[in-house]
Amino acid sequence: MNRLGEKISENVVGITVVAIGIGILLGALVIGYYSFTSNQDTEKAKAVLDSLEGKIGVLKDGETGRFIVQGPADWYLLGWNKDNPDAPGRCSLKSCLCVCKERIVKSCQDTSSGLCRTFDAGTLTVKSSVSDGLSPKGLDLPLYTGVEYIQFPKNLVELRVSKTDGGIYIGASK
Amino acid sequence: MKKGEGFSPEVLLGVFFAAVALFLLLFFLYKVGFNQASQEDLCRLSVLSRATAPDSASALIPLKCTTQKICLRSSRGTCAESFAGEDSVEVTLPSDQDKAVRIIESTIADSLYSCWSMMGQGKLDLFSRYSSSMNFVRAEPKCVICSRVAVDSDVDPAVLQKVDVRKYMRDNQVPGRDLTYLEAFTDRDFSSYANVDENILNQYSDSAKSLSTGQGRQIAFVFMQIKVKSFSDSFLDLAKQAGTVAGTSFIIAPKTSAAIARVVAFTPAGAISALAVAGGTAGYMYINSKQSQTLAAGYCGAFNTKTDQGDEKGCSLVQAVPYSFQNINQLCSSIEGTP
Numbered sequence: 001m002n003r004l005g006e007k008i009s010e011n012v013v014g015i016t017v018v019a020i021g022i023g024i025l026l027g028a029l030v031i032g033y034y035s036f037t038s039n040q041d042t043e044k045a046k047a048v049l050d051s052l053e054g055k056i057g058v059l060k061d062g063e064t065g066r067f068i069v070q071g072p073a074d075w076y077l078l079g080w081n082k083d084n085p086d087a088p089g090r091c092s093l094k095s096c097l098c099v100c101k102e103r104i105v106k107s108c109q110d111t112s113s114g115l116c117r118t119f120d121a122g123t124l125t126v127k128s129s130v131s132d133g134l135s136p137k138g139l140d141l142p143l144y145t146g147v148e149y150i151q152f153p154k155n156l157v158e159l160r161v162s163k164t165d166g167g168i169y170i171g172a173s174k
Numbered sequence: 175m176k177k178g179e180g181f182s183p184e185v186l187l188g189v190f191f192a193a194v195a196l197f198l199l200l201f202f203l204y205k206v207g208f209n210q211a212s213q214e215d216l217c218r219l220s221v222l223s224r225a226t227a228p229d230s231a232s233a234l235i236p237l238k239c240t241t242q243k244i245c246l247r248s249s250r251g252t253c254a255e256s257f258a259g260e261d262s263v264e265v266t267l268p269s270d271q272d273k274a275v276r277i278i279e280s281t282i283a284d285s286l287y288s289c290w291s292m293m294g295q296g297k298l299d300l301f302s303r304y305s306s307s308m309n310f311v312r313a314e315p316k317c318v319i320c321s322r323v324a325v326d327s328d329v330d331p332a333v334l335q336k337v338d339v340r341k342y343m344r345d346n347q348v349p350g351r352d353l354t355y356l357e358a359f360t361d362r363d364f365s366s367y368a369n370v371d372e373n374i375l376n377q378y379s380d381s382a383k384s385l386s387t388g389q390g391r392q393i394a395f396v397f398m399q400i401k402v403k404s405f406s407d408s409f410l411d412l413a414k415q416a417g418t419v420a421g422t423s424f425i426i427a428p429k430t431s432a433a434i435a436r437v438v439a440f441t442p443a444g445a446i447s448a449l450a451v452a453g454g455t456a457g458y459m460y461i462n463s464k465q466s467q468t469l470a471a472g473y474c475g476a477f478n479t480k481t482d483q484g485d486e487k488g489c490s491l492v493q494a495v496p497y498s499f500q501n502i503n504q505l506c507s508s509i510e511g512t513p
Contacts, residue, residue, distance in 0.1 A: 040236045070509055
């Protein structure tokens with residue numbers, strides 16, 4: 001019995017040491033992987049918003065510009081007016097443009113699945129090329145009523161941006 | 175148990191040093207490693223990582239390639255129309271037209287070559303997935319936009335009309351190499367490689383001239399790859415994998431596997447079902463393979479990278495296209511990398 005107890009206690013120590021070593025190694029590999037891959041979709045979303053912010057800033061009132069963007073595939077471009085109480089909290093009651101993984105406010109609020117940028121405009125309207133009320137994936141998704149969207153394809157999309165009467169209008173070219 | 179047994183100093187010391195080494199590695203990865211690496215280095219590393227990963231895992235490795243933006247401008251230009259809100263490298267063109275032409279030609283040639291070189295010179299399979307390599311889905315052309323070159327509206331269009339990229343690539347050497355750009359593309363050192371024919375060279379030159387007239391005066395350098403596996407190869411691979419699975423299941427659960435095998439082989443319903451599944455799968459794979467080959471032939475045209483791996487078809491190429499979403503989307507079903 002004492003011999004058995006000794007053997008078990010020796011093995012437990014060895015196994016524990018090995019488990020800790022493997023755990024640390026796996027942790028290093030996982031952290032290294034995520035450090036390397038980071039979140040490319042979020043980076044693309046930021047690039048889209050940076051680009052749009054710069055290009056909208058160059059437009060004068062009454063002008064329309066066409067801008068090509070490469071957004072994260074299957075994410076959405078959504079916009080809210082400054083008076084819209086249902087806009088994501090991070091919009092701070094300003095006109096707001098967001099690139100989000102899903103078409104719900106919660107997705108736009110979470111920094112890992114959505115990014116937003118505020119604009120100094122009275123209205124900010126995003127018009128999709130899809131008819132009102134229709135969702136490409138069916139009506140069973142939590143579609144945010146009243147907010148249209150542009151879904152980013154796997155390649156490029158051309159956005160038409162108009163500045164008129166203090167408002168910004170964004171649509172997708174077909 | 176004797177005191178100290180199982181907790182020998184050597185073991186503890188070894189664990190301690192291993193933990194310190196791993197901690198330093200973690201610190202490096204977080205704080206120092208990839209943040210300071212150049213964009214090109216990151217791209218190359220990600221390309222190699224993905225190319226060497228198995229098909230089933232390659233999708234997990236993103237291509238960390240960021241589109242480089244180059245603005246060719248006069249002393250007062252900013253390329254605001256093209257690159258507002260984007261980080262770009264600005265190249266100021268001299269007032270001397272001939273010197274300006276040379277700079278434009280070298281910028282375009284360097285962009286073409288670095289795109290080709292960074293993406294593996296057509297030798298690496300970057301976009302293959304298990305589903306497409308098995309012909310479960312149709313192969314599609316996939317791209318990375320390596321760079322975009324824009325010419326500011328202040329630059330005289332007459333300068334752009336003088337640009338001859340084809341001649342420049344024939345007559346000038348790649349920096350750091352003893353080959354001309356054209357020789358580097360055709361890669362005298364390797365036998366199986368892409369051929370840059372006259373059509374492609376003319377296209378490069380035409381794209382440069384389009385800078386004087388195209389929308390936004392911008393061209394994009396796009397690496398495109400489409401790879402198609404023949405039906406026979408993919409079906410053989412599937413058969414091998416099925417055999418491996420069957421063999422493994424016989425080792426793990428011999429009685430259950432034997433029972434299933436008896437049902438499949440010795441009952442009419444089992445045999446017919448198995449044949450129907452096999453036939454249906456083979457038919458589906460055959461259709462996808464043929465459609466993929468037709469698609470690849472359309473995209474690749476006279477430009478084909480032939481490999482020595484059986485009947486694998488498709489191509490890898492760098493295209494210089496006027497930057498519009500129609501042009502790019504006609505070429506690319508999907509685009510990877512960061513804009």
